[in-house]
Amino acid sequence: MENKTTRNLYTIPYVIWIAFFVIAPILLVLYYSFQDINGDFSLTNYRNFFTPIYLEMTLSSFWYAFLITLIALLFAYPTAYLLTKLKHKQLWLLLIIVPSWINLLLKAYAFLGIFGTYGMANTFLETIGIGSKQLLFTDFSFVFVSVYIFIPFMILPIFNALDKLNPTYLDAANDLGASRWTTFRRIVFPLTIDGVKAGCQITFIPALSLFMLTRLIAGSQVITLGTAIEQQFLVTQNWGMGSTIAVFLIIFMFIIMFATGTKRRRARG
Amino acid sequence: MDKRISPLSRIFLIVMFGLLYLPIFYLIFYSFNSGGNMYDFENFTFDWYKELFQDTRLLIIVLNTIVIALLSALISTIIGVLGAMMIYKVRASRTKDALLSLNNILIVSPDVIIGASFLILFTIAGIQLGFYSVLLSHIAFSIPIVVLMVLPKLSEMSPSLLDAARDLGASRWEVITKVVIPYIAPGIFAGFFMALTYSLDDFAVTFFVTGNGFTTLSVEIYSLARQGISLSINALSTIIFLVTMLVVVIYYLITRRNRKSPDLEVLK
Numbered sequence: 001m002e003n004k005t006t007r008n009l010y011t012i013p014y015v016i017w018i019a020f021f022v023i024a025p026i027l028l029v030l031y032y033s034f035q036d037i038n039g040d041f042s043l044t045n046y047r048n049f050f051t052p053i054y055l056e057m058t059l060s061s062f063w064y065a066f067l068i069t070l071i072a073l074l075f076a077y078p079t080a081y082l083l084t085k086l087k088h089k090q091l092w093l094l095l096i097i098v099p100s101w102i103n104l105l106l107k108a109y110a111f112l113g114i115f116g117t118y119g120m121a122n123t124f125l126e127t128i129g130i131g132s133k134q135l136l137f138t139d140f141s142f143v144f145v146s147v148y149i150f151i152p153f154m155i156l157p158i159f160n161a162l163d164k165l166n167p168t169y170l171d172a173a174n175d176l177g178a179s180r181w182t183t184f185r186r187i188v189f190p191l192t193i194d195g196v197k198a199g200c201q202i203t204f205i206p207a208l209s210l211f212m213l214t215r216l217i218a219g220s221q222v223i224t225l226g227t228a229i230e231q232q233f234l235v236t237q238n239w240g241m242g243s244t245i246a247v248f249l250i251i252f253m254f255i256i257m258f259a260t261g262t263k264r265r266r267a268r269g
Numbered sequence: 270m271d272k273r274i275s276p277l278s279r280i281f282l283i284v285m286f287g288l289l290y291l292p293i294f295y296l297i298f299y300s301f302n303s304g305g306n307m308y309d310f311e312n313f314t315f316d317w318y319k320e321l322f323q324d325t326r327l328l329i330i331v332l333n334t335i336v337i338a339l340l341s342a343l344i345s346t347i348i349g350v351l352g353a354m355m356i357y358k359v360r361a362s363r364t365k366d367a368l369l370s371l372n373n374i375l376i377v378s379p380d381v382i383i384g385a386s387f388l389i390l391f392t393i394a395g396i397q398l399g400f401y402s403v404l405l406s407h408i409a410f411s412i413p414i415v416v417l418m419v420l421p422k423l424s425e426m427s428p429s430l431l432d433a434a435r436d437l438g439a440s441r442w443e444v445i446t447k448v449v450i451p452y453i454a455p456g457i458f459a460g461f462f463m464a465l466t467y468s469l470d471d472f473a474v475t476f477f478v479t480g481n482g483f484t485t486l487s488v489e490i491y492s493l494a495r496q497g498i499s500l501s502i503n504a505l506s507t508i509i510f511l512v513t514m515l516v517v518v519i520y521y522l523i524t525r526r527n528r529k530s531p532d533l534e535v536l537k
Contacts, residue, residue, distance in 0.1 A: 007441075014352030014412075021409035022374050025386030032389060078278075079285050085274050094521060099289045101513050105472055105487055106506045109494040110292035113299065113307030116498075120295065120308070148288070209379035212472060216494055226381045233385050233477065243389075246382050257377065 029250075032243035045244035054228075058248070061224040064139070065207035068146045069200050075147070076154035076199060083155070084162045093159055100152035108216045111145050112136065115217075137219035145217045146207055154199035161195025162188075197260040205253055225249050293510055300503035307498050317504040324501065327489065333400075334469065334486040341407035342464035348408070349415025349460055350453075356416065357423040372413045383410055384477030391478060398480025406478050407468045414467065415460035422456035423449075 036042040048054060079096075086092050099107070114120045115135040122132040135141050165188065173183040189196075209226035223231075225245060232242030274282075295307070300318070304311035321327065352372070359365045375383060387409070391402045426449070434448045450457075472487035479488055493502055 010351050011355040013348045014355055017348060017352070017409065017412055018368075018371050020390070021387075021405075021412075022371050025383075025390050026374075028389045028393065029382070029386045075285065078281065082274055082278050082282050085278075091521075094517065095286065096289065098513065098517055099293060101466070101517070102293060102506070102510060103470060103472075103487060103490065105490045105494060106296065106502070106509065107292050109490065109502055109506075110296045112494060113498060114292060114295055116308060118306075118308035123308075148292070151289070205377075205379055209381045210473075211381060212476075212491055216491070226379065229381045229385055230477075233388060239385075239389065242385060246385055249379060249382060253377065253379065 026250075029243045029246050032239050033247045035240040035243075037238050037240060045241050048241060049244055049248065054245075057223050057228060058225060060222070061208055064143065064146075064222060064224065065204050067143055068150065068207045069203045071143065072147045072150050072154045072203050073196065073200065076151050077158055077196070079151075080155045080158040080162055080195075083159055089163070093156070096152050096155050100149075104149060105212060105216075107149060108145060108213055111141065111148075111217060115141050136217070137221055139218060139222050142214060142218035142222045146210070146213055149213070150203040150207065153202040157198035157202070158192060158195040161192035165191055201256065201260045204256060208252065209249060225252075293506070296503045297507045297510065300500055300507050302500060305500060307500075307503070317500040318507075321501050321504045321508075327501070327505075330484050330486055330489050333483065337400075337404055337407055337485060338465050338468040341404055341411055341468045342461050345408045345411035345464045346415050346457060346461045349412045349464075350419055350457060352412065353416045353419035353423055353453075353456075354449075356420060372416050374413075375410050376413045376417070380471070380473030381477075384474040387474065388477045398478055399483040402478045402480065403475055403483060403485065406474050407471065410471070410474060411464035411467050414463045415457075418460035418463060419453055419456040422453040426452050 033045055034041055034043070036044045083089055083092050083096070116122070117132070117134075117136075119135075121135055126132050169187055169191070170183060173187050178186070208224055209229075211224065211226040211230040214222050214224055214227045215230075225248070229242050229245050229249070232238045232245065236242075299307045299310065301313050301315070302310045303314035303316060356365060356368050356372070359368060383406070387402075387406050388398075391398060391405075396402050396405070430448060430452070431444055434444045439447065470487070471485075472491060475485050476488050476491065479485070484492075490502060490505075493499055
């Protein structure tokens with residue numbers, strides 16, 4: 001019989017991974033958040049975070065994430081619902097997912113063309129008589145593109161929840177005289193709430209933190225928590241402040257995950 | 270489409286599908302524009318594709334991206350499988366839950382935080398930013414998804430299978446290579462595949478840890494896009510789209526041949 005230590009040798013790589021790439025990074029972020037720009041221990045960063053500038057930024061970041069999630073949900077739910085009614089629904093669902101496989105940056109880049117001064121969107125606005133507008137580098141384009149990016153991730157869990165729904169419940173509701181709206185409100189929606197929650201999680205947290213979309217599409221019009229972290233780390237080189245914002249983002253993330261209660265899958269990008 | 274939905278619903282679905290694919294086809298359409306912009310289609314041309322294939326720098330970047338993806342997927346699959354076996358063997362449910370929570374931290378963390386914290390880590394550890402820092406980060410953020418793909422397969426494996434193998438005189442090594450690995454192979458492949466897509470798709474983490482000398486495709490697209498429109502990017506996206514479609518079709522055919530509904534979890 002081999003002895004116990006050699007038998008457990010195989011666990012070493014995974015344990016090293018946990019120590020160095022899971023625990024150490026969190027501790028380092030926490031440690032750096034207590035350092036000022038000269039590398040001394042201080043609470044300056046936390047004091048700064050509670051000044052109006054950062055609080056306003058946090059609030060507006062939340063507001064945009066909320067808007068994006070809400071709009072994505074409003075479009076995703078009916079889409080998912082209608083998809084479950086189609087004949088080759090798995091194939092149609094696959095077609096919904098395919099765009100999410102294309103690199104996020106390429107999709108954002110496409111919108112640089114579509115929303116550009118002479119782009120398709122402005123041509124369309126002129127044809128219907130509104131006239132061309134500055135679309136790129138506005139908060140509208142930021143919300144639009146974000147919704148576009150996240151909608152497949154919102155449709156997928158809702159579709160799965162709707163697909164599992166037992167159709168006899170609907171027949172029962174119908175037989176008992178419920179209107180279609182009542183059936184939806186009292187039966188369909190409550191039974192698919194887990195899918196909705198999962199979709200909201202997948203959308204809300206990246207919407208707080210995706211900095212490349214903000215940079216490419218919104219210019220300096222929108223600053224999210226993610227943009228602020230990137231700015232502090234890579235532009236200003238103030239890692240302390242960046243870490244402090246990161247600490248708050250992690251805290252918000254846990255609150256959101258507890259509030260929605262299911263495990264989130266990562267939306268890539 | 271089906272008759273079970275009303276015409277209005279059908280229009281809604283058509284509009285949704287149209288909007289989803291519009292940006293992609295917009296890019297592809299203008300990749301053939303000799304005008305050099307994304308609004309005024311002059312003449313049909315393959316110039317941007319020629320330019321793309323003559324751009325050795327970009328081709329090297331594509332190669333880098335593929336090398337990083339394959340290496341990181343391979344290594345993270347190995348470590349992930351070992352990790353899944355370790356978690357599987359833990360009996361105390363509390364320790365198991367704790368390990369799983371630690372495992373999932375990198376899956377739920379926003380990319381910016383992973384990127385920023387890895388940047389601090391590499392700087393402190395004295396690892397130069399470049400190929401190795403990018404490779405290490407990609408391995409690191411792919412390991413947990415491999416574990417999540419392999420662990421259910423391990424749990425559904427009947428223990429009597431292992432007992433039988435041991436009763437028949439198999440050594441520990443033989444039990445693992447001849448019984449366990451073949452049984453969990455679908456999970457291993459799914460994990461490898463997920464790791465590959467995570468790596469190919471990643472922008473934010475790489476952007477933080479890449480330094481000056483080394484670039485992957487996503488980072489390159491970002492810096493090109495920040496400079497404005499360049500139709501080589503369009504040509505590139507056409508090729509990426511075609512490759513993606515090819516993979517999807519192959520995947521769909523394989524899963525259909527296996528008479529299962531496509532496992533869409535994997536496609537995420």
